[in-house]
Amino acid sequence: MNEFVERLVDLRWPDHVRPSYDVVIIGGGGHGLATAYYLATRHGITNVAVIEKGYIGSGNSGRNTTIIRANYGIPEAVRFYQHSLEMYGQLEQETGRDLMHATKGLLWIAHSEAGVRQERARAEINTAFGSRTEYVDVKTISEICPQLDMTGQGVWPIYGASYHPAGASARHDRVVWAYAEGAMRLGVHVHQRTTVTGFLRDGDRVTGVQTTAGPIGGGLVVSAVGGHVTTLASMVGLRLPIRTHQLQAFVTNRYAQAFGPIVASSGLGVYVSQTAKGEMLVGAEVDRAPAYAYDSGHSFLRSCAFRSIALLPFLRDLRVLRQWTGVCDMSTDYSPVMGFTGVPNLLVTTGWGTWGFKAIPAGGEQMAALIATGRTPPLIAPFALERFANDRTMADRGSAGTH
Amino acid sequence: MRALERMLFTRVVATPAAIDRAVWPTGALVLRIAQDEVLAAGTVDLGAVPDQHAIVEPETAFCGAWVDHKSGIQFLEHACDWELPAERPAFAQGAVAGIPVKVWFEAERILFLVPVPFVIDFAERWS
Amino acid sequence: MTVRRLRIQCPHCGVRAIEEFLHGEIPTIPERVVDPDARDLDRAFMHTNAEGLVTERWFHAMGCRRWLTLTRDTRTNDIPERTTSYPPS
């Protein structure tokens, strides 16, 4: 008997595959399932299939560090992620499921004058666009997180931080399941263990997908896959501004809840939080060379353990439990890509890189609105694929190389 | 380890063929740091390098320390993850305690060459 | 062993951890120029992002400070030893 056994969700799988659906969504992760959920709940579109090659949430949705935050560096991103953060705050109520959502506050540590400038700037732009972030001094930092070594072992002294009180986390799997359950209850079909092997075409137009379960017609086809998105897109000759990188993390054994906030440090390149179970969760930036491998590296573990101890010395005597790796779809400008692709009837939601989990509610809601109305909602218009051709990239210092 | 001391080298960049044919001072320590680049102890005459476009410059950016073979190897086994050369003499370069270091192995002793900007960090990591 | 993962055989310096190197771009195969603007845009932003063998360049920053070229399998990070080559000159 433990408090983490799922006792509310009831997943009702379809017993057959229809020859065609109004909308076919490729990828049964958070984004794909949330899109299906909002199509069904907000727009009454239920003749929808979600095609998942593994089990739901088996990709990056089940391999991330579950952090929810909106402290980005450009107005368009702050607005979008703030909306997502607020939706997360309502999601337990909306779905009636226990998502283990907890608001923790997020400290982003500066270890230099340049770091201070960056964190002050983050606080400024966040505040201007409705996401609360304030610059805090060392005394306040110590109060928020007394475990921090303010001297950084004499090597990385802490100068200040930005503090984002709304920073939160939720249990990743439960978010996936709540969306899957909600969508399926309204008639959406989720097909696990079904791999898309090609597209059905009528001239340029995409008319469905070829799968290991046979051809499935689709009025619209939406790619919501993660790291393998370019391989999928290449099946219709579509090239995307995406590279796939490994992102690694590890957890320790469980310890009593004693660590409140989420702590991140750009200078040390690590972020640390505690799961609801009590495990300490440590992550870092993506590996540099593009790769699809799920191997966990030793140099990551070694270096990340070392750097996190410099920040939080108590971690030294905790025991590492497990390492894992996800493969992330990183866009050229480190911002997501949502919307039309130029290939008729094919839409994409990608470029979620290492920050996709926090975007699931807003990403799904906005993609659903786009699909239902055929018009791109203003909140995601800046993230359209054509921004690269239009010289309107969304370079965001607040997102690059972080969680 | 003994204190790292500034060492005077001449640094030569020339075609690999010219480096192969160059006449180096007799008995001088000559480290081939790349196919087209050499670090030679002491002073080297431009004329000794048969490449009219060669760049030959005095190089004072390295500190060096000779240590006895045993303690050098002991340190390296803990400080670097690459395989040490088996033959002697031998030259190797790479990360040592996270710092780019050049190492010259002789039968009885080992020379560590550390870029001046990293000398303080290296000395701390040695101890 | 002829296959390494995340360790690179530098032809000048020997086998070293990948952390000693900087990753360079995956060279794009020259394509016939039809529309220079479109090709330039594609080169600048779009990626083949191959799931499989890629030929790429790595710079041995902690050693000889030269580029080398190798073939890596992005699915496994396997680097067959024989595929590593040093720049000519």
Add this chain to the structure above:
Amino acid sequence: MANGSLLTHLLRGEKYPAGGGCLCLAGDCPHCLATVDGIAYVRTCQTPYHEGVSVEPHPESGRLPPPVSLGDRAPVPARSIHCDVVVIGQGPAGRGAADEARDAGQHVVTLESRLGQDAIGIYPGPLVVARTNSGMWHLYPREGIVVATGASEIQPVVPGNDLRGLVTARAAAELTSTGIDLGRVIAVGTPPADVVATTVAGELVRFEPRSGDPRRVGAVVMRDAKGQEQRHECDTVSLGLGLTPRDALLRMARGTNIRGVGDVLLAPDLPPCPSTGVVCPCAGVTVDDLRSVHGRGFRELDLVKRATLAGTGPCQGAVCVPHIRSFLGAQGSDPPASFTARPVTRQLTLGEAAAGAHHAATPRTALDSQHRALGAQMERLGGWWRPWHYGDVDAEYTAVRNGASICDVSTLGKMQISGPDAVALLEHLYPVPIASLAPGRSRYVLLLDERGYVVDDGMVSRDSETRFTLTFTSGGARFAEAWVRDWAESLDCDVRIMNQTMSLGAINVTGPRARDLLALAGVDSPPAFLHHAVATVAGVSARIFRLSFTGEMSFELHHAADDSTDLWQRLLDLGAGLGVRPHGLEALMKLRLEMGHIIVGQDTDFDSTPRRLNHEWAVRLDKPSFVGRAAVVRTNKVSLDRQLCMLEAEGEAPAEGATIWAGDDYAGYVTSSGWSPALGRSVMLGWLRVQPGINAGSAGLPTMVTIDGRPAHRVTTRSFDPEGLRARA
């Protein structure tokens, strides 16, 4: 284990570290975990006993407080070992494999967990990482890895499986051999070797506590072939329920030259489908929990794991996986052998994991100790330790504007290029003409990437027809050499390249009296603006570059790093009468800001085109080709969306990063900001968005804006020395 394991020591004293449960003595189960010498979750069966060891049982909740008082613990050493073969496990199969390899003349390293050598993972490399009692071993096998980790024993899943007195068959044999009296032993399944035991047949139903000791087993209940329950009283139950290969390492390392020998290759035994009891002791998951989630649609092994958290605790599924597989098999599915194998297979502390790691070393210039001796606040900037200020920023600023000052700019990227194709290479690298640059002259350059974005800036100086000196910013220098060499090779240029960033020191002599200081240092005719020359300065051979970042007359003295301290001290001594003092970066930030000079990285963004930076003057599109040209041509066809602008405001300087508003509309943000003593107001660089129709000035950029609630205005020509006369003086 020389002194025996900590667990056997505890059992002799009737102490059960984790309360109860079936002990395996093989490092697989969580029933011997304790906090040992301050480290939690230690497997006492794999830990040698030593005098004075402190053992604390884990609290029932399984949630331990994180350590608060750290005490002294020496850093864990790491050792790299290169060998031919690593053999993991020294049972009969492992010993055989090791002997075979040795006989073949191979250098073999063996690991045996009972000797305190825990292989925690096989990583890409290939690299075998082992936690040992003398530190971490990083093993790099050239030829291969042999996994001989054997098999673990299946644990019982029935009510009462958390009682004391339950042991696996192998554990029963081992405890007996160490002289521990197990009392009356009932053997279920395969009996233990060399142990006097009563073997009982049938289906295991439950364990019952002993009367008077509810935590200890008193009887085992079996169901016989007729369906009748049979109760067998005992002191100990030995459980030989089958084997499951301990193959996580083998599965983790797929694809490399790795093989298994011995029991690790066994097909896993499948226990009977459990009907009641705790399946996962780490997370407290029961058979009822499995039923419940399965009924809710969680039908795959991984989904069951995620829905119950079975298998996510310290034993990582070693106990529960066989039973969950059996359970799922009984429901009609065909489950995979196990979860994905992930490191670590044996646990280690973060302190152990970190063994051998170092912080990225931040380089110091040759003048580092001079700066510290002068009381400088040192900062990491552009990847170097640099003096931020020497205690009096205003005086440092004033020395530059009104007198003469020196600054350590040794961190600049410095490079020499020589060869027949030097001009051709540089023409391709830079967006300005190079061939027309005369020997002895210098030119400011932007570095563009192929997207047409500014990635760095610097100077090109021509030394002769075929030889050039290049400089880059401190932050850009790290990548400059790679960038230049990449292009030189791609274009097949016949050039020689020497990176001298760390070889040369550089001191900037700047201020209206800079020339006077140089004269005192023996330089009578220094080079004119944007010229350079070789000279002896205060006895030090140097190359003098005349340029300006501060806005004042400036001479950058490049010299052998070895001479830096002499040159620095002599300039200070010689300039004492001129009031020469060094300035740090904080003053420099202000000086250059008054001139509107950008700092790449601070004032630029990832997508800063020359046009957005208002630096189109530094790009000559009449050149047929250079890196980024096609992108600049393309982006110039699109309407401008924002531009880096100079701004001025009355009063104190707004914070860097402050948002800029045009009316109620967001207009951009401040990238650099400072109070200008020369102007008596604040000057800024900042991004302004084109605001069609709203307060629009030229090019759609707002003229009047609000920053920090105060009015500010955009200036198109800098207010301080707009003609640049001071630099050229």
